[in-house]
Amino acid sequence: MNGKINKHGNLSMERKGKMKPVDCPWTVDGMDKNGVEQQRYCGDWCALFGEPELYPPVLPEEKTTVALEICNKSLFFETFTDERNKE
Numbered sequence: 781m782n783g784k785i786n787k788h789g790n791l792s793m794e795r796k797g798k799m800k801p802v803d804c805p806w807t808v809d810g811m812d813k814n815g816v817e818q819q820r821y822c823g824d825w826c827a828l829f830g831e832p833e834l835y836p837p838v839l840p841e842e843k844t845t846v847a848l849e850i851c852n853k854s855l856f857f858e859t860f861t862d863e864r865n866k867e
Contacts, residue, residue: 781793781794781855781856781857781858782858782860783846783848783855783857783860783861784799784862784863785824785832785861785863786863786864787863787864787865789823789824789825790802790821791823791850793855801821801822802821802822803821803822804821804822804823806851807820822850824864826850828849828850829849830848830849830850832846832862833848834846845858848860
């Protein structure tokens, strides 16, 4: 699985070959002008959003993996990009 945290701290994951933003299942970020609820993106604003952790391969045939803990579960990525500033 491929993943990315954009410069705003929002998580996207690859689905069917395209990067798509991940919605937070626990929050609604207000209403649009038509009264439709707007979902907030999963991101580093949340207390349940961990920092990506790099796991090097143990065996020669394995690849490096990045683990990201969100909502009390871990997601594992083969390719991961973190576009946030490292200040």
